[in-house]
Amino acid sequence: MTQLGVKEIVRDDNTTVQQTVDKIAAYFKFDIWYHGSPIELTVLRTGSTITRWRELAEAFSHKPDKLCYDTVGGSIRHNGQIDGFLHVVDEPLIEGIDIYKHPNTSMADGVEWLTKRPLKLRKICKIKKQS
Numbered sequence: 001m002t003q004l005g006v007k008e009i010v011r012d013d014n015t016t017v018q019q020t021v022d023k024i025a026a027y028f029k030f031d032i033w034y035h036g037s038p039i040e041l042t043v044l045r046t047g048s049t050i051t052r053w054r055e056l057a058e059a060f061s062h063k064p065d066k067l068c069y070d071t072v073g074g075s076i077r078h079n080g081q082i083d084g085f086l087h088v089v090d091e092p093l094i095e096g097i098d099i100y101k102h103p104n105t106s107m108a109d110g111v112e113w114l115t116k117r118p119l120k121l122r123k124i125c126k127i128k129k130q131s
Contacts, residue, residue, distance in 0.1 A: 018124075031093075032052065032054075032088055032089075033051070033052060033088065033089040033093060033099075033113075034050065034051055034052070034053070034056075034057035034058075034086060034087065034088055034089075034124075035048065035049070035050050035051075035057055035086075035087045035088075035089070035121060036056075036057035036058055036059065036060040036061030036062075036084055036087070036127070037060075037061055037084060037087065038061060038062070038063050038082050038083070038084045038085070039085065040085045040123055041085070041121050041123075042120070042121055043119065043120060043121060044087070044089070044115055044118065044119040044120075044121050045115070045118060046115055046116060046117055046118055047114055047115060048115050048119075049102065049112050049113065049114060049115075050089060050112075050113050050114075050119075051112055053072065053073065053111060054086070056076060057087075058084070058086055058127050059076045059080065060080075060084075061080075061083075061084020061085055061086060061127050062080025062081065062082055062083075062084050062127070062129055062130070063080050063082055063084070064078035064079050064080035065079055065080075067080075072107075072111055078130075080130070081130075082129055083126060083127065083128055084126070084127045084129075085123055085124075085125070085127065086124045086125050086127055087121040087122060087123050087124060088121065088124055089120070089121060090119075090120045090121060090122040091119060091120045093119070097116065098115065098116055098117060098119070099113045099115055099116060100113065100116065101113055101114075102114050
């Protein structure tokens, strides 16, 4: 689903655009799907990984060899050392048709999903490597 013109949302109460988007998504009950990559993309290839967990996609954008977390939605530790890009899927998705749960993930159920077809992406931001 298109992300409701995120570029046009301006807040005067010091909330971030992402906080506003998250509130809108929760209100309308649609999911925002993220993909992190060390390169800027416009299309995601079939078989690529997406997630609803923004911070996980941000971590994967740094191409870590090791990544761990204690709880879903909690803090993430990784050893990635390159800058990356955070993208959102910029079209509607249907489970089972466009995406499916990663069958061989070491993460919690439903954290990682794989794409069944190429998906249109929109870059959200550049993510600087950890210090």
